[in-house]
Amino acid sequence: MIGFFVDDNADERTRISRLLEQEGLEIDPRFEPYAPTDLRDALLNEKPDLVALDFRLDEENLKENKYKGGALAQILREAVLESPERDFPIILVSTEKNIKQIYSIDKTSHDLFDQKYMKKSLNDKAYRSICHREILSLANGYKTISAANAAGRLNLGTLLDLEDEELEVLPLHGLAIDIKDANAVTHVIARVLLRQMIGRAGPLLAEKDIAAHLGLAPDAEQISQVLEFLCAEGMGYGGVFSDGWIRVWRHRMDDWSTGVLGAPLSSFTGRERAEKLSEVTGLELMPAVSTWTGTSEELFSFACTVCEKPTERRNSVALYDKYLISYLERRRVCFNCLIRGELENRTSYTVDDGDVDIEADLRSGRIERK
Template sequence: MATTFLYIDDDKLKDAAEKVQGFEQTGLRVLTNQHKGTWENQMKFIKENEAILDGLLLDLRLDDFPNEDGERADFRGTSLAQEIRTRQKEGEFKSFPIILFSGNDKLEKSLEKSGKDLFDICIDKGQINAKSYDVLSPQLLALAEGYKTITQSALNLSSILDTNIDFVDERFISELNDLANNPTHVIAGFLINDLIGKQGVLVDEQILAARLGIDILKSPEWEKVISSLSPSKYTGVFSDGWHRWWMTSVNEWWRKVIKAEKYLRSTPASIRVDLIKKGLGIEKLCTAEKIAKADSEEFWTLCKGYNRPLDPVDGLMIDGQENLYPWQDVEYVSIDAALKRKNNNVWKKVAKLEEERLIELERQFRKNR
């Protein structure tokens, strides 16, 4: 039976349906509905369709346009999501994911952090294209399935990770187990935002490649490296929507499969690549290059300005990371990207403690011109 998401918008049905048509694939369907005008009618409609509902897609501003009956909604997406979450907590509604699907201008103007916490993920309508659907559709399916898994595993949350937890940071496991009596959406939010969405215990493909010293785009045999690392792949809840690898397991692979004597972290990229080629018996791998003004090739992160491999010693910490959990990695921008303000709409500004260093670097490189 297909996984079913309900999409609620204030646009005309035909226009609204076209916006979400790209999400549909084998095993996933999206039913489009206009808002029902009144709060009571909307909640009644959701309750009546709860049996077939695996998730909800909501527009933020449901009160911009009247529905086909000429009724203007007396609520917004956030207030609707808040009420659904409350009723899920009270057991009146079953637990299912809620995705915000709205224009970025509306998101920035109308949504505070507390509002974002109501939604599992936020999708910007304005940035959607064919490639986006290839990424987002599996995420919708993974969210729907993941909610069911979490609900069924409430008494043994660590089991949803599908791994030997003895090798997982005990501080993370402790935080996860502390959430045992919380609503499903709180647990899901913690996993998506603080495990899957942050580098550290798990890493994504780009960070993985950076730590192995490999330039993916120039390496035809990258998939052979990925295949060799399959035992390190995260297979727990939501894994079908987000590809991640356990970093402790990657380090074990480096030691046992590649048979490296030095730690991965302290090995230069060119040597990492040579050892991987030898260990796997392959040739078509290309070493990632340093960013301008960087000295080290012991890459361990990505520059947020260039999205290229970087050793943190050649970077500056970006702002807004004061409340990271101990298992989460700090994000950096390279010196060159910071000086040129490259893509600073992504990283905004450097951390307060890095401001003096940046000023000094600006002076230094101005003199060297």
């Protein structure tokens, strides 16, 4: 497969292309930004499997680069609307400053990019490895979606790798409607899956969510072992983009844990869960510790949106969620992050109106650590 990286700085274009490239996906740095429609046609003529764009394409003194990455992404997306078999992922690869200060404000660009990555972080081998895995998954996932569409099998069973029996018990009716409303446009279907399934806790759980639901300390090595066990037991996600983002089906994990523990996870404290799960898995598991009370004798149920640590409902508040969907887990922030002012550093998050009184009590000292 072949991808292209477009940047107005020639040296950066070559350097970043080399960092993005991996076995199975060549990244070609030949294109500098010029007249957008001409560049669009040139890129489409190469039948790319992926296109990566810097956000600031207008910094160098070139002849026709008076536009940003979002504008180029827009005309690329429009060009494949009637030809879904030609569709491909578009990712943003830019500086942290440009992403935080310009891209984050330009809301119209957010739906145009499948993922965003920091240029400087690509120098880190671990970060680069994650990037490689994800962008290769994006390229493969687009092909899977396109093939399903061509075969007339563009349905949740095919996309999520689920049998009809499981689909009947999962509350995914809204997702099915969103997929249908995508009108077989590959990048729209990809966006729905990435935003509403892969990127949010709900039917699928990421490592931080698994730690929270199982009431375990979010130690990387420990959760990696637990994840390996859960996947070996058949709880892993195997649908589109599963090779880039490892996830576990929540309903499968809940059924399994209820079976081996004799009651739902929510019936046990973090300490009790760790002890019982250690016996079942053969692993020496450490329980989560509340960021607010400092104890493992809590009913952990979700990962704090800010610190991502296992958190209990009684010591947290809900965040305003404009796009909350019924099958997604509500975003919440722990008391510890709230009282430390961590939310002020996340301008995209605010406490939900229904919990502002709790926030006021916390800030005034009427709610104390116990």
